Amino acid sequence: MIKRLTIIGVGLIGGSLARILKQKGYCHEVVGCGRDVAHLKKAQELGVIDRFTQSVVEAVSGADMVVVAVPLGAMESCFSAMVGHLAADAVITDVGSAKGAVIAAARRTFGQLPAGFVPGHPIAGTEKSGVDASFAELYQGRRVILTPLAESAPEAVAKTRAMWEQAGAHVDEMAAAEHDETLAATSHLPQLLAYSLVNTLINRDESEAIFHSAGSGFRDTTRLAASDPVMWRDIALANKTAILAAIDDYSKTVAQLRETIQKGDGTMLERSFNRARDARIKFMNDIKN
Ligand code: NAP
Numbered sequence: 355m356i357k358r359l360t361i362i363g364v365g366l367i368g369g370s371l372a373r374i375l376k377q378k379g380y381c382h383e384v385v386g387c388g389r390d391v392a393h394l395k396k397a398q399e400l401g402v403i404d405r406f407t408q409s410v411v412e413a414v415s416g417a418d419m420v421v422v423a424v425p426l427g428a429m430e431s432c433f434s435a436m437v438g439h440l441a442a443d444a445v446i447t448d449v450g451s452a453k454g455a456v457i458a459a460a461r462r463t464f465g466q467l468p469a470g471f472v473p474g475h476p477i478a479g480t481e482k483s484g485v486d487a488s489f490a491e492l493y494q495g496r497r498v499i500l501t502p503l504a505e506s507a508p509e510a511v512a513k514t515r516a517m518w519e520q521a522g523a524h525v526d527e528m529a530a531a532e533h534d535e536t537l538a539a540t541s542h543l544p545q546l547l548a549y550s551l552v553n554t555l556i557n558r559d560e561s562e563a564i565f566h567s568a569g570s571g572f573r574d575t576t577r578l579a580a581s582d583p584v585m586w587r588d589i590a591l592a593n594k595t596a597i598l599a600a601i602d603d604y605s606k607t608v609a610q611l612r613e614t615i616q617k618g619d620g621t622m623l624e625r626s627f628n629r630a631r632d633a634r635i636k637f638m639n640d641i642k643n
Contacts (some may be wrong), residue, residue: 356381356517361415362410362432364388364397366479367449368540369488372402372541377490397485410435416471417441419517422448430459437463445470445510447517450600451537451585453501453530455592462538469507472514474500475533476523476575481581494522538596541603542589546597548578549586562595 359375361368364386372384386403387410388394394406407413414436422432430451446468450456453473460467478496480487498518502511516526528536555561577622588630590597614622 356419356513358383358385358417360385360387360413360420361403362387362413362420362422363424363428364394364403364406364488365423366483366485366487366492367476368421369397369400369402369485370478370490370492371421371449371517371521373488373490374493374501375641376401376516378520380517380520381419385413385417393485402485408477408642411412411439414439414444415417415441418444419513420444420446422446422450423584424632425591427584428451430458430463433463434459435626440468440470444468445469445472445513447472447514447604448502449474449476450592451475451541451589452593453533457503457530461462467503467505469505469542470510472500472502472506472510473496473530474514474518475537478523482580483582491522493518496523497523498523499532500525500527502527503530509535509610534593534596535599538593538600538605542593542597543600545581545586545602546601547580548576552576552579562632625636 356375359381360370361372361384364372368386372472374385383405386394386397386406387408388397388406389408389552390524391406391408393402394408397403398406410432418441420436420440420577422429424432429448436446448456450473453475456473460471462475464471476493476496476498478492478498480492497519500511500514511527518525541630557566611626614626
């Protein structure tokens with residue numbers, strides 16, 4: 355059980371976590387913190403949080419669980435504001451989509467990392483943002499990756515794990531570097547490709563006509579391009595090395611595809627498409643089972 359849960363950044367990710375934990379009766383009180391009073395009032399009206407403050411210091415005081423759910427670029431200033439104000443036994447976790455950068459920001463800020471610090475990342479989300487978009491079922495059956503550090507106390511890791519399990523998630527642990535490489539390939543690259551695909555079409559003279567005639571394939575492939583640009587700007591910068599490696603890999607595949615089409619090598623094209631189709635079908639079946 356959590357006595358006082360503080361959510362810094364009551365948007366899609368933080369708001370959804372607060373909703374499910376309140377619904378389960380897993381915390382006595384939820385305190386929300388953010389910059390905009392209107393957003394926080396809305397969160398309170400929706401029953402996502404019990405009370406709010408714009409002060410990080412006030413928000414973390416007396417909290418036994420602090421979840422930092424702001425964009426990656428704002429993590430460091432949030433950590434900085436809580437230095438010296440955390441309860442001795444407080445657990446601090448985050449939801450940032452790139453772990454190396456969050457850990458580096460925490461090291462710069464705290465110096466000696468608190469034993470309660472347990473970095474994390476829920477592999478769940480939508481292309482929407484803000485508390486209005488949050489919903490209690492977001493984490494049901496989804497994965498949450500924790501990247502505990504040598505400094506993280508086992509009890510803090512266990513408490514963070516238990517919180518996400520209450521939210522319906524399966525919790526895995528891995529090293530931050532492994533997380534960042536994996537997510538660069540499976541999440542960050544597809545997102546950046548969606549933006550690039552739309553930008554490629556916008557750049558064409560006849561783009562309006564193209565968009566007009568686009569069908570469901572275009573809609574499905576570019577769904578992610580409706581996501582929050584600030585969040586993705588921060589992720590692209592925070593996970594730069596791994597993302598550049600993923601883009602290089604992808605560029606090689608596209609270059610190969612181009613060459614195969616240019617050669618008119620139908621056998622090779624079919625083999626390559628079959629491989630991709632089989633892998634995609636297997637992936638979907640594995641998710642269902
Ligand atoms: P969101 O819906 O836009 O929520 C972000 C929240 O942070 C807002 O409530 C915002 O409220 C607050 N905020 C922004 N800057 C702040 C600052 N400087 N200080 C305090 N609060 C601030 O975004 P989200 O989708 O929940 O993403 C939050 C985090 O989750 C990001 O780090 C992202 O990498 C990670 N994540 C996202 C997804 C996804 O699919 N969306 C999935 C997994 C992880 P105010 O504007 O009122 O301050």
